[in-house]
Amino acid sequence: MSKIRKPAKLGELPATAICGNDISSSVLYVSALAIIAAGQYAWIALLIVAGVLHLFRKIYGEVVGALPLNGGAYNALLNTTSKSMASLAATLTLLSYMATAVISASEAMHYLHGIIPALPVIFATILLLAIFLGISILGIGESSIVAQIIFIFHLLSLVLLTGAVIMFLFHNGLQIFHSNNQLPSPHGSIKMAIFWGFAAAMLGISGFESSANFVEEQQDGVFPKTLRNMWIVVSIFNPLMAFLALTIIPIPEVSLHETNLLSYMGQISGGDWLASLISIDAVVVLSGAVLTAYVGVTGLLERMTLDRILPGYLLRKNNRGSSYRITIVFFLLSVSILLITGGAVEALAGVYTISFLLVMGLFGIGNILLKVKREKLPRPERASWLAVLVAILAVACALWGNILKEPLPGEPSNVAIFAEYFIPAMIFVAIMLNRIALMDILMRFIEYLFVPILKLVTITNEGIRTTIDRIQAQEFVFFTRGDNLSNLNKVLLYIQDNEHTRKIKIVTVNQNGDNEIAEKLDKDIEFLDREYPEIDIEFVSIKGKFGPELIQKLSKQWHIPVNFMFIGSPGDHFPYRVEELGGVRLII
Numbered sequence: 001m002s003k004i005r006k007p008a009k010l011g012e013l014p015a016t017a018i019c020g021n022d023i024s025s026s027v028l029y030v031s032a033l034a035i036i037a038a039g040q041y042a043w044i045a046l047l048i049v050a051g052v053l054h055l056f057r058k059i060y061g062e063v064v065g066a067l068p069l070n071g072g073a074y075n076a077l078l079n080t081t082s083k084s085m086a087s088l089a090a091t092l093t094l095l096s097y098m099a100t101a102v103i104s105a106s107e108a109m110h111y112l113h114g115i116i117p118a119l120p121v122i123f124a125t126i127l128l129l130a131i132f133l134g135i136s137i138l139g140i141g142e143s144s145i146v147a148q149i150i151f152i153f154h155l156l157s158l159v160l161l162t163g164a165v166i167m168f169l170f171h172n173g174l175q176i177f178h179s180n181n182q183l184p185s186p187h188g189s190i191k192m193a194i195f196w197g198f199a200a201a202m203l204g205i206s207g208f209e210s211s212a213n214f215v216e217e218q219q220d221g222v223f224p225k226t227l228r229n230m231w232i233v234v235s236i237f238n239p240l241m242a243f244l245a246l247t248i249i250p251i252p253e254v255s256l257h258e259t260n261l262l263s264y265m266g267q268i269s270g271g272d273w274l275a276s277l278i279s280i281d282a283v284v285v286l287s288g289a290v291l292t293a294y295v296g297v298t299g300l301l302e303r304m305t306l307d308r309i310l311p312g313y314l315l316r317k318n319n320r321g322s323s324y325r326i327t328i329v330f331f332l333l334s335v336s337i338l339l340i341t342g343g344a345v346e347a348l349a350g351v352y353t354i355s356f357l358l359v360m361g362l363f364g365i366g367n368i369l370l371k372v373k374r375e376k377l378p379r380p381e382r383a384s385w386l387a388v389l390v391a392i393l394a395v396a397c398a399l400w401g402n403i404l405k406e407p408l409p410g411e412p413s414n415v416a417i418f419a420e421y422f423i424p425a426m427i428f429v430a431i432m433l434n435r436i437a438l439m440d441i442l443m444r445f446i447e448y449l450f451v452p453i454l455k456l457v458t459i460t461n462e463g464i465r466t467t468i469d470r471i472q473a474q475e476f477v478f479f480t481r482g483d484n485l486s487n488l489n490k491v492l493l494y495i496q497d498n499e500h501t502r503k504i505k506i507v508t509v510n511q512n513g514d515n516e517i518a519e520k521l522d523k524d525i526e527f528l529d530r531e532y533p534e535i536d537i538e539f540v541s542i543k544g545k546f547g548p549e550l551i552q553k554l555s556k557q558w559h560i561p562v563n564f565m566f567i568g569s570p571g572d573h574f575p576y577r578v579e580e581l582g583g584v585r586l587i588i
Contacts, residue, residue: 009219014144015211016229017151018295021288022100022207024154024233028282029107030204031242032261035254038197039186043243045197046204050235053205055391056360057227058383059367064212064223066370066379067586068579070299072212073359076366079586080373083309083498087429089362090304092355093209094297095421099352100206101293101334105129107259108286111279114260126335128287133331136294137324143291150288157281158237161266161274165244168269177247199401202394204238206356209363210292214299216579224381241265294327301326306563306583308500309432337421354418357399364392374586376571377578436471436500439464475503475558477565478587479546482508482517485524487568487588492532494566494587503536505558509546548580555582 010018034042063076071078072093078086102125109124135143186193211218211226218226245254245261248268257264263282266274302323305314314325367388370377403415431438443464476499478491488506495504508521518541525539544550555562563583570578578586 010144010217010222011219012222012225012229014148015214015218015222016226017147017288018144018214018292019207019210019226020151020230020233021147021154021285022104022210022292023205023230024151024207024237025104025282025285025289026204026206026234027158027237027241028262028286029259030201030238031245032254032258033200033203034197034242035245035251036258037186037200038193039183039251040180040246041185041190041193042197042201043239043246045194045201046239046242047235048194048198049201049204050231050239052202052391052394053208053231053234055383055387055394056205056208056363057224057231058381058387059364059391060208060212060227061224061381062379062383063363063367063370064215065381066374066377066578068215068223068577069303069583070213070216071303072209072300073363073366074300075212075303076363076370078307080366080369083307083433087304087309087433088426089359089366090300090309091422091425091429092358092362093213093300095418095425096206096209096352096355096359097293097297097300098330098334098337098421099355101129101290101330102338103352104286104289104293105334106338108283108290110259111263111282111286114263115276115279115283122338125338128290129331129334129338132287132290132294133327135291136298136327137318137322138320143295147288147291150284150291154281154285154288155233157278158241161262161269161278162240162244164270164274165248165265169247172248174247176250180246180251183251195397196401198394199398199405201238202357202398202402203353205234205360206352207289207292208234209356209359210296212363213296217299294330297330298323298326301330306561309429311432353402354399354415355422357395357402361392361395361399364388364395374569377569377586378572378574436468439468471500472502474501474564475505475560476501477505477507477554477558477560479507479509479565479567479584480521481568482521483568483588485527488524488528489531490588491566492528492535492537495535496532502534503538505538505540505560507540507542507554509542509544509550511543511545547576548582551581551584 030046031042034045038045067075067079069075071090074086074090074093077089105125105128106121109119109121109128112124113119113121135146187196208227208230211223211230215223241262245265248265249257249261254261260279260282263275263278266278301310301314304310305312305326314329315323316325318324367383371385371388443461446460476495480488483491491506492504495501506521506525508517510517518539521541522539525537529537542550551562551565554560555565561583562581563585565584566587567581567584568588569586570576578584
């Protein structure tokens with residue numbers, strides 16, 4: 001059997017390119033959306049969005065700095081609350097990635113269709129999804145090379161377009177800009193115009209959450225740099241393109257070019273060649289957003305599968321270290337949505353908008369829970385309470401604006417479309433989280449229904465019981481420094497409520513062989529044994545030094561994966577970072 005190659009970790013440019021293609025591609029549509037909603041104040045709304053994104057830099061930096069594991073909002077909530085709450089964030093993130101992949105691929109092919117009119121859009125969209133499936137299966141290193149080429153080409157195209165518009169203004173003046181500013185305020189007031197523009201413009205930061213979903217594939221210190229770089233790109237180009245559009249295009253004409261505003265700007269300022277270049281750039285960078293979806297969803301689903309929320313079947317890797325089964329399943333789901341909607345993927349905009357904004361909001365909530373429940377956990381930076389609350393409020397305003405947005409005649413609302421995809425996804429996750437109880441119900445139903453066929457009932461029951469026993473046979477470990485009875489009780493309650501197991505080892509490690517702590521713990525565990533008769537509690541006292549080496553040694557010796565080992569929140573003097581412990585989870 002061929003040896004699995006461990007992928008090299010990503011540096012600043014490749015990591016930025018992977019997530020940056022998604023967020024930077026927003027400039028192709030967000031300028032038109034903001035102008036349609038806010039008129040001449042669109043660039044102000046986009047600047048406010050840049051300010052909100054600056055707050056989220058600190059929020060993401062604190063959470064992921066403290067818990068540098070894949071999964072984004074899912075990982076943040078998993079380590080601060082229950083699996084059910086974390087699964088909600090994961091489901092929303094998954095829906096956001098599915099919508100990103102399908103919308104980006106379809107829009108890219110619509111741009112290409114404008115260059116090649118004979119192109120069959122739906123077939124070409126499936127082909128594009130398949131191409132990036134292949135690139136993802138090759139591994140994240142190869143994916144990052146493609147992402148870097150796309151990212152650099154996109155930025156150069158935007159710089160070229162900016163220069164062309166400035167030269168056009170130098171020769172033709174600012175008459176159109178002055179005319180646009182003389183128009184009455186949309187929605188009756190400047191404040192309302194900016195509010196609706198802000199709600200529309202918040203889509204311009206979709207993709208910012210992607211970097212947190214593959215942080216384990218990044219080199220140390222790269223993650224905060226990706227946040228900074230994405231913020232710089234969005235803060236410069238999104239307001240700038242809206243402002244430049246207002247200088248050369250009358251506002252009433254913007255809605256006529258909603259899907260190709262930037263290429264129309266190129267047509268006005270540079271002619272056919274620049275319009276074609278921007279169209280090609282749109283095809284390329286939207287394709288890059290498809291790659292971002294593949295990379296982000298792989299990191300997320302790997303983490304969920306390791307935590308037994310999804311079937312372990314998905315974790316199989318090829319010899320390049322790629323979780324190819326996850327990417328294949330994601331490809332099939334994306335193609336099915338494309339075919340179900342018949343290519344009218346605008347219907348997915350509701351899923352995309354609501355799920356993305358809810359993920360951002362949940363990340364802010366995860367930051368608050370981290371501050372409250374894991375106050376002593378070391379982290380490289382901290383977001384102030386004011387910044388977190390303002391950021392969550394801003395996301396709530398944008399979410400409210402998108403929910404209130406009136407649909408076009410004959411189309412369902414954003415909430416209705418979102419519910420069509422969200423509810424089935426949550427049902428599946430709920431089944432996985434409660435599969436033991438459901439299996440037990442199924443077993444009882446079979447007994448009731450098939451009592452006359454006793455042999456069949458017996459065989460079926462044995463099979464189900466074997467499955468339940470296999471799941472519950474997984475042993476867990478909690479390392480304690482001598483926690484009091486109250487803390488140990490919290491550990492048992494967490495195990496009882498969140499994990500499918502009947503076995504736990506409570507382990508104390510000390511270098512001096514202190515019997516006093518061991519004797520105290522032994523008495524406490526005798527009491528807990530009586531309180532939790534359904535859980536087999538084993539107390540183990542080890543003489544040695546607690547650290548990554550001991551964790552790995554015990555994991556191999558006891559055949560217990562590291563992510564099934566728990567500790568309490570370490571303090572400021574703890575000699576190791578959480579990620580150095582190999583995936584050990586925090587539960588108190």
